[in-house]
Amino acid sequence: MTRPMVTRLTQRPAWKALEAHYQAIKGKHLRQFFADDPKRGERFTAEAAGLYLDYSKNRITDETLHLLVQLAEECGLRERIEAMFRGDAINVTEQRAVLHIALRTPRNEKILVDGNDVVPGVHAVLDRMADFSDRVRSGDWQGHTGKRIRNIINIGIGGSDLGPVMAYEALRHYSLPNLSFRFISNVDGTDFVEATRGLDPEETLFIVCSKTFTTTETLTNAHTARRWMLRQIKDLDGVRKHFVAVSTNAEEVVRFGIDTANMFEFWDWVGGRYSMDSAIGLSTMIAIGPENFREMLAGFHAMDQHFYSAPFDRNLPVLMGLLSLWYNNFFGAQTLAVLPYEQYLKRFPAYLQQLTMESNGKHITLDGSHVDYQTSPIVWGEPGTNGQHSFYQLIHQGTRLIPCDFIGFCQTLNPLGDHHDLLMANLFAQTEALAFGKTEDEVKAEGVPDWLCPHRSFEGNRPTNTILAERLTPHTLGALVALYEQSVFTQGTIWQIDSFDQWGVELGKVLARRIGQELEDENGEPLKHDSSTNALIQRYNRLKQK
Ligand code: F6P
Numbered sequence: 001m002t003r004p005m006v007t008r009l010t011q012r013p014a015w016k017a018l019e020a021h022y023q024a025i026k027g028k029h030l031r032q033f034f035a036d037d038p039k040r041g042e043r044f045t046a047e048a049a050g051l052y053l054d055y056s057k058n059r060i061t062d063e064t065l066h067l068l069v070q071l072a073e074e075c076g077l078r079e080r081i082e083a084m085f086r087g088d089a090i091n092v093t094e095q096r097a098v099l100h101i102a103l104r105t106p107r108n109e110k111i112l113v114d115g116n117d118v119v120p121g122v123h124a125v126l127d128r129m130a131d132f133s134d135r136v137r138s139g140d141w142q143g144h145t146g147k148r149i150r151n152i153i154n155i156g157i158g159g160s161d162l163g164p165v166m167a168y169e170a171l172r173h174y175s176l177p178n179l180s181f182r183f184i185s186n187v188d189g190t191d192f193v194e195a196t197r198g199l200d201p202e203e204t205l206f207i208v209c210s211k212t213f214t215t216t217e218t219l220t221n222a223h224t225a226r227r228w229m230l231r232q233i234k235d236l237d238g239v240r241k242h243f244v245a246v247s248t249n250a251e252e253v254v255r256f257g258i259d260t261a262n263m264f265e266f267w268d269w270v271g272g273r274y275s276m277d278s279a280i281g282l283s284t285m286i287a288i289g290p291e292n293f294r295e296m297l298a299g300f301h302a303m304d305q306h307f308y309s310a311p312f313d314r315n316l317p318v319l320m321g322l323l324s325l326w327y328n329n330f331f332g333a334q335t336l337a338v339l340p341y342e343q344y345l346k347r348f349p350a351y352l353q354q355l356t357m358e359s360n361g362k363h364i365t366l367d368g369s370h371v372d373y374q375t376s377p378i379v380w381g382e383p384g385t386n387g388q389h390s391f392y393q394l395i396h397q398g399t400r401l402i403p404c405d406f407i408g409f410c411q412t413l414n415p416l417g418d419h420h421d422l423l424m425a426n427l428f429a430q431t432e433a434l435a436f437g438k439t440e441d442e443v444k445a446e447g448v449p450d451w452l453c454p455h456r457s458f459e460g461n462r463p464t465n466t467i468l469a470e471r472l473t474p475h476t477l478g479a480l481v482a483l484y485e486q487s488v489f490t491q492g493t494i495w496q497i498d499s500f501d502q503w504g505v506e507l508g509k510v511l512a513r514r515i516g517q518e519l520e521d522e523n524g525e526p527l528k529h530d531s532s533t534n535a536l537i538q539r540y541n542r543l544k545q546k
Contacts (some may be wrong), residue, residue, distance in 0.1 A: 001529070006365075010372055011497055014071035021067055022330040029461050030057060030435040046315050049302035049479035053464040057435040057535070058403075059331075068322040069312045071494060077318070080224055082494045085308055087113045087269070091500035092366055098500050099267075100274035100485065104300040104478070113269060121267070126281050126297075130290035135288060136205065137176055137252070144238035147202045153182045153195060154283040155225060156209030157217045158354060160246070161185040163276025164209065166351035167284040167296075168476050170344050173413040175287040183283075184225075187217040192224055201232040208245045211272050213252035216509070222256060246279045265464050271500050273354045274485060292474045297479025307486040317483050320405075320465065321490025327403045327463065328377050337395065338381035340407040341427040344472055348407075349381035352484055359488045361504065362497040381405075385426045396434065396458055404464045406431055408481070411471040419444050427466070434462035437500055 009015055034040055034056075044056035060068075068178035083090050087097045102118050104110045110117045135141035148242045152163050165183045168175070175181070182195040196204075206225045210218045222243075229242050236257075244262040245253040248270075253263050276284070277300055285293040289437045303317070312318045327333035336356075338349045360376035381387070384406070395402045408427045412420035437460020440453045448456055467483075493501030515537065518527060522541045527534040 004097035006367055006496060008369075008372070009075070009494065010073045011362050012071065014067055014074050018064075018067045018071065018326075018330060021063060025059065025061060025064070026288065026331070028059070030059065030463075031437075031460065033059070033061070046314050046316050046319060048306035048310065049482075049484060050469055050476050051197055051303075051479050052468045053316050053319065054468070055319060055323060057431055058326075058463045058465070060323070060326065060462065064326065065313055065319075065322075065504060069318075072312055072318060072322060072490065075494045075496070077150060077312070077490060077493050080489075081308060081503060084489070085111075086426060087111055087118070090527070091271075091498060093173055093498050093501045093503065095499070097269040098274075099269040100271065100277070101301075101304045103266075103275075103277045104297040104304065104482075106301065118267070118269070125264055125266070126294075129279055129282055129285050130293075132264075133282070133285045133290055133293075137179070137289065141205075141239070142206075142239040143202045144233050144235060145202045149201070149205045150178065150203040151180045151182065151199050151206065152205050152283055152286055153184060153199075153225070154207045154209055155184045155218055155221045156207075156246075156280070157185040157215060158358075159272030159275050160211060160215075160218065162273075162347070162351045163280060163424075164283045166345075166347040167276055167281060168287055169347045170472065171284065171288050171292070171296075171474055172344060173288075173472070174292050174474060176289070179287065181283060181287055184221050185217065185446075189224075192221055192228075196225075196228060201229045204229070204242060206243050207282050208243060208256070208258070209282075210245075211245070211248050211266070211275065211280075213245070213249040213256070213277050216512075226257070244282070246282055254288065259288070272502075273358055274500075276351075276481065285310040296474035299473075299475035299480075300482040301478075302475075303479040303482035303486065317486030318490050320483065321463065321487040321494075323463075323492050324377060324403070324487065325494060327401065328374055332374075333377065333399055333401045333403055333404055334374075335378040335380060335400075337377060337402050337404040338407070338476075339384050339385075339387055339404055339430075340381070341384040341423050342407065342409055342472055344413070345407065346383050348480075349379065351481075352381075353379050355484060357487050358502050358505075359499040360492050360495065360497060360501075362492075362495075365496040366498060367496070369497065371497070373495070375497060376491070384430070385423065388426065389429065392430070395462060402462070404431075404434070404462070404469060406426065406464055407467045407470050409476075411473050414474060431464045431466055433458060434460065434464055436460045437462075473481045 032458050045054050085101060086100055087093050087099055089097050091098050097113050097272050101121055105111060105119050107123050109119055111119055136149055136525055141148055141149060161183055184191050184195045208222045220330045229238060239257050243258050245258045246264045248266055248268055249261060250260050254260060264282055266278040270278050277297055297458045307315060307317045324336055340348050340354055356379045357376050362375055363371050365371055406427050408424055437458035440457040443457045491497060518537060527537055
């Protein structure tokens with residue numbers, strides 16, 4: 001299928017204007033931006049769905065914003081948003097609709113895919129999940145031998161793991177304390193052994209999550225789990241009480257031995273990395289309960305609605321996407337640090353890595369040509385204040401420009417002396433230090449000897465966003481995830497790439513399957529890889545015998 005040629009991004013008037021504008025303001029310091037406009041800290045802010053975004057500590061002017069918004073408009077962001085919400089097949093390389101927004105659409109609304117309203121199906125599954133979650137939480141759902149279920153283990157990888165783990169950790173405060181939750185993703189047997197250590201199979205429920213139900217890691221772990229369970233329960237019937245599946249692929253679920261009565265479905269229009277609010281979130285719902293889960297969906301939905309209807313210059317996901325693109329494409333920044341000042345969000349950066357990099361790590365445009373600009377930034381991060389004592393040195397005084405997103409909450413879920421004030425003081429201090437720095441003269445005035453002044457001064461002019469919310473709740477988490485989802489969408493639209501496929505993961509899978517056979521069949525055909533791969537395989541085969 002040939003696709004209509006679109007104007008190259010770098011040829012668009014707004015892009016060209018941004019290039020010229022960048023030359024004009026690249027040398028200007030944030031100290032100057034704030035001196036020129038003392039109200040900027042109140043002006044360059046936006047709020048939606050319980051999240052307050054302060055983007056004033058960015059190297060931008062009104063003109064920058066105006067041009068970035070113009071770029072979004074020239075690239076058809078408005079039309080693309082509408083196409084996504086309408087259920088058009090905007091995932092062109094897989095010819096699928098992209099409708100994670102339907103997962104959080106209220107019951108009374110309609111979204112048509114090929115003429116069928118998908119909303120009733122979404123709610124039917126949510127209702128089944130709620131019923132099942134209540135049964136597990138209350139102890140009504142028992143193991144095969146009549147014992148109460150005390151351990152839930154989610155088996156899945158990528159989007160079938162990162163969302164559930166992140167959400168479980170983020171919302172642990174709301175979780176039922178008498179249930180333990182563990183997550184197995186890696187095909188490395190250590191993951192399985194450590195996750196099941198000390199657990200009684202008769203009290204353990206496995207949720208096997210896989211959109212395709214063909215993913216090697218997940219199926220390998222699921223088969224191992226079944227053997228682990230059967231070693232003690234010794235009755236195949238036990239599978240019914242100890243295994244449930246979440247998938248789009250009923251046939252493979254049945255082939256594995258799980259009854260479809262114990263399967264929670266989702267649909268091919270939900271991408272793996274956009275699935276934590278589908279049935280993939282079953283472990284989250286069991287942990288926090290159906291009501292809290294629905295609150296989380298309401299948070300997602302509130303941000304979706306804001307994204308759909310707010311003007312671009314007051315639209316949080318659009319602003320965040322455009323700012324990220326500003327540094328990525330004009331300042332040459334290569335990474336984006338996400339720094340939650342909230343221990344419960346410790347897995348949020350890892351979650352965002354898949355969301356962002358699997359979505360926008362592409363170099364071919366929708367019309368099949370090679371891009372001549374950078375696409376996705378590399379996303380990384382750690383909770384504050386831990387990161388301050390490890391990598392912040394490089395952000396403050398290294399040679400690279402690293403835009404940062406700081407995330408904080410006004411109220412803590414665990415009040416403990418002055419811990420929370422200390423935590424937040426550090427967040428505010430870091431964004432201030434990064435923006436304004438400390439000049440050599442200021443350092444000298446403190447009596448520091450001349451030779452030491454360059455080492456002890458801070459250039460500043462390091463851009464940051466601050467996202468501040470009242471409290472970490474299921475609703476806030478939903479809004480926060482949707483904020484990043486739609487920011488990723490904004491960037492992918494401007495880069496003219498398909499943010500919803502992931503062909504780049506395929507080659508490694510194919511080669512691993514082939515090499516896997518060679519590791520099993522050491523005396524088979526001579527190896528036909530390159531000399532490096534051949535030598536590594538031979539060495540491995542030789543040493544593994546020991
Ligand atoms: O290999 C990448 C990927 O396809 C991700 O996109 C996905 O989230 C993950 O594998 C797991 O896939 P599945 O849910 O089908 O097991």
